[in-house]
Amino acid sequence: MQRTYIDELKIGEKQKIQGFVDAKRDQKTIQFIIIRDTTGKIQVTIFKPDLPEIADVFTNLNVNSVVTLEGKVVENASVKLGGKEFIPESVKVESYAEVSPIDEHTAIDMRLDYRWLDLREGNKDLIFKIQTCCAKAMREFLLERKFVEIHTPKIIAAASESGSEVFELKYFDRRAYLAQSPQFYKQMAMCAGLERIFECAPVFRAEESYTSRHATEFTGFDIEFSYIDSYEDVMKMEEELLTYMLTKVKEEYGEVIKEKFGKEVIVPTLPFPRMKLEDVYKELEERYDFIVDDCEKGDLTTEAEKLVYQLAQDKYNHEFMFITDYNAKKRAFYHMRNEQGVPQGYDLIYRGVEITTGAQREHRYEILKAQAEEKGLKKDVEFYLEFFKYGCPPHGGFGIGLDRITMLLLDLPSIKEAMFIFRGPNRLMP
Ligand code: ATP
Secondary structure (H helix, E strand, C coil), rough: CCCCHHHCCCCCCCCEEEEEEEEEEECCEEEEEEEEEEEEEEEEEECCCCCCCHHHHHHHCCCCEEEEEECCCCEEECCCCCCEEEEEEEEEEEEECCCCCCCCCCCCCHHHCCHHHHCCCHHHHHHHHHHHHHHHHHHHHHHHHCEEECCCEEEEECCCCCCCCCEEECCCCCCEECCCCCCCEEEEHHHHCEEEEEEEEEEECCCCCCCCCCEEEEEEEEEEEECCCHHHHHHHHHHHHHHHHHHHHHHHHHHHHHHHHHHCCCCCCCCEEEEEHHHHHHHHHHHCCCCCCCCHHHCCCCHHHHHHHHHHHHHHHCCCEEECCCHHHCCCCCCCCCCCCCEEEEEECCCCCCEEEEEEEEECHHHHHHHHHHCCHHHHHHHHHHHHCCCCCCCEEEEEEHCCCHHHHHHCCHHHHHHHCCEEEECCCC
16 A cells, blocks of 8 residues: 555545654553654554554554554544544554654754754754755746856865865875865856856865854855856845745745744845945944944954844844945955955845855956965965966856855754754764
């Protein structure tokens, strides 16, 4: 007999279900067993005098065991779970589970040790269904606009951008590194004439960060496209992409997110607000008495980032804010600069956390080379500079942290909860 998913069960017909034993209540004459599969849960009711053999099986197994049941669904208004119950005719135990070492009260680090059990609790599978929806919507948006999906190498010969923050590894008899961004290869694709590309792939950062928003390996959704006039085109592409994505997420999961995560999915209005970094600091001081040292004003501090959410809401009734006009010292060498030396790029802040860095890139060989040298980069970027010697269209792009945006969208306390498996300075297992 073919298996039926729990959310597709029909009243009255003999059907087969398969799943985990989610909960078990064993009373004197009756057992209530909750079975869970990827689509939902159902109560299995066993009246012991009628089904002594099946009752015996359930008496002797723990929650989390995996079973196959055949039987019928009947309506029963007194059952809280959907007003129906499954009356089994047979049971087969596929796998006996030991008693779980964790529960919903266990601290996050121990829960991560047993991540496969942790993910069975609560609504955690939903996190990944929603993340899938985010990535699918972004893909859809880009594919409709002539973008091509590429896959760039993660094992690379030279530290990609700055030399710091990269993991080194032994590569036969030489040294290699794990890519800290697909940046150079995205731009190589522009030089190759691919014009519009994106990639959704792992990114590695050897940063000893212990914050709720940093991981040493995460998933980057990276976009690069040619023939732009300025970084305004890049911001426009990103705000439209995110609006499309949030529209789709709201359509498909808006209600569930409100109910299970207590957070409203807000489809943003276009255009997103844009502010220069200098003006942000001015307004943070005027409105909220927030003051930072002058030496920190070339970049946005973490505390300022949080307050930007307040500012975006108070000033623009918005959850996003593009911040532009950073100090060139704080930005990557490949960002284009205007005549005044201002980098032609931005960070995008969503709900008080940076989710993206984007920019128009410098595509003119001589200028790019000079900017690299100014940052003390020479040997490591030689191969990259070569790309620009043979003609390159003006281009720009951005990278979105998929795990970060998931965390913010669902209001999760840490990026650890938004990733299937978290990697941090102290975590390499499971
Ligand atoms: P941060 O300032 O937060 O450390 P960054 O400036 O190093 O980030 P970028 O190099 O611009 O970030 O990376 C692009 C995007 O990738 C970020 O906006 C963020 O969404 C995500 N990201 C960056 N670093 C991490 C990390 N360690 N863990 C998870 N996501 C990250």
